[in-house]
Amino acid sequence: MQKEVIIVIGGGITGLTVALELAQLGKHPLVVERGPLLGGRSASLPCKATDRCLKCNNCLVEDTLRQIKYDSPFEFMTHTTISDIRREAESWYVTLETGPFFIDWEKCTDCGACYEACARLGASGVVRGASINQHPFFGIDQKACSCLQKGADPACVKECPEGAINILTRPQTRQVKAHGIVVATGYTPYVPPEKNRFGYGRLPNVITTQEADEMLRESGAVTRPSDGRVPQRVAFVQCVGSRDRRIGREYCSRICCGYSLRLALHMIHKYPDVDITIFYMDIQNFGKDFEKYYSEVKDKAKLVRGLPGDFYALDEGKISVSYFSEEQQKNVAQPFDLVLLTIGLSPQEENPDLANMLGLGINEDGFLRPSQADASAVVVAGTARGPMDVAECICDAKSAAFKMANFLEGS
């Protein structure tokens, strides 16, 4: 009997969980990931444990990546996008484009020779995963490769002992007949625009929580970008890019209160002298054990209701943050060593194109929603359909796989 291929678009935690579930149900998922690596954004989230687990979910991502690395339970293609989809009767005819520059993960042994050759030249075209459980662990960022920009042969190609790096003049195409499609294309982290009032991009010690997370994951600590020192006074500014009518984003990103409270607790545990102030509009209580962490933060940090107004540079890389103090009933300014902007989740820019191609809808916040007419042949899962944390994405992915399996079995 012919295998029933299901295309899973997106290789983040949602897409990978959908594929694992479908494979366990005896189906044949094919994960199509446009980036060089699997794992999506959650692969670079750090563990936020203190002397105990804070249930930040990030080890769930590691478990999933490990299972895929060692069991290879389904087929996947990285560096790949969908260039065309045609529907005929009960099937989808999908054209996939890979490359033109890519690592063939079936040949790659993750030895790192390509990465070393690239680093020696300072070419920054070879990227490395954040987790040792990622396979492929190395990938190519074509836009960042300075060899390609100069028109030279990339050093990594010669150095690869397995001949796993391909440079083609055109992308490689493959046609696949699919019986269903799961859209797990995820989200984009909000980036404050140029000339933002927080001083992001202007003041080196104003960074986003995503940058702080990456730093924690890479080096084990959140330090000041300007001098690498451990900050004494840290401000968290909540709801950056969420619930803000002025920038046309009125929705709550739901997960930011939870992840930033955990990050604050982690920092306090690591540096007990650190003085943390959290500026917030109101704390949104989403997720398991939230109340417990919230009351712990209330004991160990200062919570200020109301978002700050101005951010100015002071000497030694400090930042003056001004806000209305309810206690003093006036505007006050305080110096901080580091400001962390708690950013929200944005819909992917390509959502309207994807919706058009697959007959999906777009909700009022710009995330995807299934079409009314054909809800089960195309299923949307995870943060592609709205803000969720990793645990919610995993639940949503399992439900999407179940829906898809039911659809294929005609029930």
Ligand SMILES: Cc1cc2nc3c(=O)[nH]c(=O)nc-3n(C[C@H](O)[C@H](O)[C@H](O)COP(=O)(O)OP(=O)(O)OC[C@H]3O[C@@H](n4cnc5c(N)ncnc54)[C@H](O)[C@@H]3O)c2cc1C
């Ligand atoms: C600063 C920050 C901190 C966070 N901290 C936590 C935390 O501590 N705990 C927690 O549980 N959650 C946290 N989250 C949320 C977490 O990142 C998400 O829940 C999770 O990454 C969503 O997974 P996903 O697979 O739905 O999407 P993504 O991780 O965005 O993955 C989607 C994948 O699809 C690929 N893709 C997109 N479009 C296409 C296309 N057209 N073709 C092919 N591939 C495509 C992308 O390249 C990507 O690999 C945090 C989020 C932010 C912004």
